[in-house]
Amino acid sequence: MDRAVLRAFQILEAVSRARDPVRLSSIATDLDLQKSTVHRLLQTLAAMGYVSQEPETGRYRATLKTWELGSGVLNEHPVKRAAAPFLEELHRLTGETVSVMVMAGDDVLYLDKIISPRPVRFTTRAGSRVAAPLTAGGQAMLALEPDARAILERVAERLRGEREMDVELLLAALETVRMRGYAMSRNNPAVVSIGGAILGQGGRAAGALSVSAPIERTDADKQALIIESVRVTCTRMAETLGRL
């Protein structure tokens, strides 16, 4: 366990999370480190090109090299790679915003998306995390998850206060999701989302696809179209993924 490495990454995380450039001393107090230590580590990161310092204010920001590093990882990710053509197909079939996601802890992590050309939009960007039970894709994956209960309980605990969740009710809902083969979520009241799991090895979900559309342009027919599109695209993608 190299302490310096651990700290360097903590610093880089802090710097890249922030939307504005960060002061050295605020990092030092946040991470409870000595200023001189933070300074040395930031200099090391700067020498490698991962952070840069604003000449006028002295504050630090993460550079795009940090992004390039991660970008390479995503582009080799099997689910993201396999999803590309199916995302496009799903987008073509429905004309709405479509996303691929995978489980990451108790959250879904959005890997990629194609946004609807139409005006209405909402705000899950690639790279963002959302608690799995709050999303249609997450529910579709949880329905295949053996210890869904544990996840639901942890999330319910975590979101206590901002959002009340009835674990038993949600478990029952997952049962119907499993029956029907898709999940529907009205997390955002103006948007209806429909998600399907991409079956991977061992009956678990390798990932999920979802379609999100504004409620006002989603009548029963449109909804049926989306559901069917999600189901066939998910099963076809699972076949492709299994062949790799």
Add this chain to the structure above:
Amino acid sequence: MDRAVLRAFQILEAVSRARDPVRLSSIATDLDLQKSTVHRLLQTLAAMGYVSQEPETGRYRATLKTWELGSGVLNEHPVKRAAAPFLEELHRLTGETVSVMVMAGDDVLYLDKIISPRPVRFTTRAGSRVAAPLTAGGQAMLALEPDARAILERVAERLRGEREMDVELLLAALETVRMRGYAMSRNNPAVVSIGGAILGQGGRAAGALSVSAPIERTDADKQALIIESVRVTCTRMAETLGRL
């Protein structure tokens, strides 16, 4: 200069670049490090969640946490943020594949893109680098670059053998690019690309937008439409960016 930090990042770079999981010993020989050192650093990275080890083969791969780290950086990037609506506008106007990019050393770095729904496509993904003079967007930016000559010479040197470049000819071409306000590239013979610079502070380019279309569906009228769309979108984006 923390040596361990330097090495940890070198290792993470090596692991995330690779498309297949990497052997510990291959990293050790590549970076000329002791196996025990690599092992310790990989354990540290694994403990932080940036790499994981395949249980069966023992090989290492980068995790999506590495991607999340960089993903946050991109989403706070001023050019990428400002570009989003203009990318969409340009896509709507032309119906073709559109990209935003910035200069990164002697290369352009693609930040984002919207792909054409039509079948033809080609292969610059977000996060990839291409030598600036080879792209329309890069040429548009080089036209505003005081030391374009130095960049052209370095790139010509770097690409010697794979691709011959006449620096004087290209400098003259940049002159016409500056006159006309856009650049055109036929780097890929089947595709025509038209790029425009987004004017930033000090007369330099903050970034560039480009449109790429298959040659067979690009007649003179279409081309004129694209050129005009690129020009107005770039100037409008520059105004927006300047107001921040």
Add this chain to the structure above:
DNA sequence: CCTGGTGTTCCGTGTGACGGAACGTTATTC
């Protein structure tokens, strides 16, 4: 059964990361 490869563990050595204190500048305060 041996050889060559893997990833892993152990450990003595010495270097380089560490934190505290002092520094020079730049904002902020009264």
Add this chain to the structure above:
DNA sequence: GAATAACGTTCCGTCACACGGAACACCAGG
């Protein structure tokens, strides 16, 4: 405008800890 505060930076003595060499356990293939 002096005083104060907060910033990033530099210096330095101390000792933890990163280091690399060697030995380990394991799995292939010959």
